[in-house]
Amino acid sequence: NAGVTQTPKFQVLKTGQSMTLQCAQDMNHNSMYWYRQDPGMGLRLIYYSASEGTTDKGEVPNGYNVSRLNKREFSLRLESAAPSQTSVYFCASSGWDGLGNYGYTFGSGTRLTVV
């Protein structure tokens, strides 16, 4: 099935540990994103990539790095995890559908807890 796949689904880290969240899309979209969602809030943009080879900071980039490995893959790295980074992380991709609609497809989320 076409869509966005992100791994892992759950992760517990100790403060100071590092990890990489993986994301891959098979929608042939140019744009990809990483968002975080905290309880009772909307999504906040961490980083986005408008095309292969480019990345830009979003609203809350501090403590994160990203890599747009190719058109399909966009990874998010936490170099030194902090409790404030406990959140649910969503990867997404977007593009035109050929019928004049600009649509977004989201992964199923990664629930990260930093202790």
Next chain:
Amino acid sequence: GIQVEQSPPDLILQEGANSTLRCNFSDSVNNLQWFHQNPWGQLINLFYIPSGTKQNGRLSATTVATERYSLLYISSSQTTDSGVYFCAVERVGETSGSRLTFGEGTQLTVNP
């Protein structure tokens, strides 16, 4: 940055009732999306509607760009409509697919 306000924050309905969710935004937009997040956390894109009206089954959306608001209508609600509805916008001048700003959502509960 652009401000997005959604109302009401919470809505409880009986199955079969109709509802209207509102999204106000503070600047001109070239991209407005409505999303549904189900109780299991999955986000589904409902509408791309920077202006005008669209319908998809029991759901329809209208955006009045000149007055900076959008409405999402749910008719004959079902328990499966429960979840959080998000409005998200991109300001004019931003490249499509860059800075989508989300509102805080409307939590909808549909009781049987």
